[in-house]
Every structure is written in C-alpha cells, then in structure tokens.
C-alpha cells in the first residue's frame with residue numbers, strides 16, 4: 001500500500017512545507033484540486049521542483065476538455081492526473097491517450113458513479129481507480145471511506161475520503177494499492193509524526209494480510 005499525501009486548502013509554500021515534513025513516509029504527493037483551482041498549474045510545477053524524485057499526482061478532476069487539461073498537468077510535471085468517472089467515455093479515453101503519449105498515468109475518480117458506469121470503466125485496465133467519499137458527503141453525512149468496496153484485484157486501486165489510522169486498522173478484505181490521506185496529516189499539529197504513525201500502521205496491516213490464515 002502506497003501513501004498518497006493529499007495537499008488541499010493550503011498555500012503552495014505550506015503544501016511544500018508539509019510534504020517535506022512527511023516526505024520519507026509517503027510515496028505520492030497529490031497537488032489537491034483546491035491548490036490547482038486557487039493557484040493554477042504553477043502549484044504542480046512548484047511541487048515537482050521541490051520533490052523531483054516523488055510521484056506527483058495532479059488532482060485535476062477533469063470532466064471535459066481532457067486533452068488540454070491533461071497536457072497542462074503533464075507539461076507542469078505531473079506523473080498522474082485525475083479524471084472524473086462520471087465523464088463521457090470519450091473524455092476518459094482522451095485522458096488515457098494523453099497519459100500514454102506522455103508515458104504518464106490516469107487516475108479515474110469513481111465519485112458518484114453508478115454500478116453501470118463503473119462496469120463501463122473497469123475495462124480501462126491501464127488506469128488507477130479511486131474509490132472516493134467526497135468532502136461534502138463526509139461533512140454533511142459523517143461518512144468516511146471504510147475501504148469496503150469490492151476491489152477487483154486485477155486493477156490498481158486507491159481509496160480516499162477521511163482516511164485515518166483507525167480506518168486503515170479496521171480495513172477488512174483485499175487492501176487497496178494506494179491510500180489517499182489528506183487531513184489526517186495536513187491538519188495534524190505534527191505532520192511528520194502523523195505520517196510516520198500512518199506508515200507504521202500500514203506496514204503492520206500489510207504484514208498481517210500476508211500471514212497465513
């Protein structure tokens with residue numbers, strides 16, 4: 001399980017500072033949608049410049065105009081960019097084509113997709129799929145992502161939405177490839193210690209899942 005640190009509702013300098021504190025415990029740095037909307041794609045290039053050896057994910061949440069938006073992300077230094085699964089399949093295919101051309105990856109955010117839409121997306125096996133409980137649903141309904149979705153083990157999976165150490169400990173069934181963690185690190189008074197603790201929990205969880213039943 002990789003840790004993707006989601007950086008949202010921060011200035012670019014704050015985002016760089018927190019990513020630096022968490023750096024040794026995380027695998028992917030997510031330039032959050034809020035940063036891209038507030039500061040533009042410069043937020044992607046600043047994070048890539050600061051952390052050239054880390055994978056940088058641009059949470060662009062593309063829903064249309066995919067070639068233009070994905071080119072913007074990859075030209076700014078992103079290694080992965082996101083598209084909403086509710087988009088027309090033409091948009092999804094354009095993202096995958098742009099990613100292939102740049103030798104980068106697409107993450108498909110399954111937020112609010114129906115079972116039928118998911119079934120239409122899963123044949124795009126080169127994508128990473130993200131099972132996501134949105135911020136608004138978290139805040140209005142108190143729901144968090146419990147990683148209870150039935151992950152197809154042949155696909156690459158991420159989970160997002162209010163993930164904490166406790167929710168990782170309580171995960172049952174197949175583990176996702178990537179856990180996306182925002183507030184549990186960025187809102188901590190000690191982001192480095194929070195990231196270290198999450199990494200330890202994940203390593204214990206992985207070891208336990210490899211134990212013979």
Ligand SMILES: O=C(CO)[C@H](O)[C@H](O)COP(=O)(O)O
Nearest residue numbers: 006160161162163181182183
């Ligand atoms: O995509 C997002 C918001 O749309 C965030 O990346 C995701 O929700 C992770 O942040 P948190 O752990 O704070 O929920």
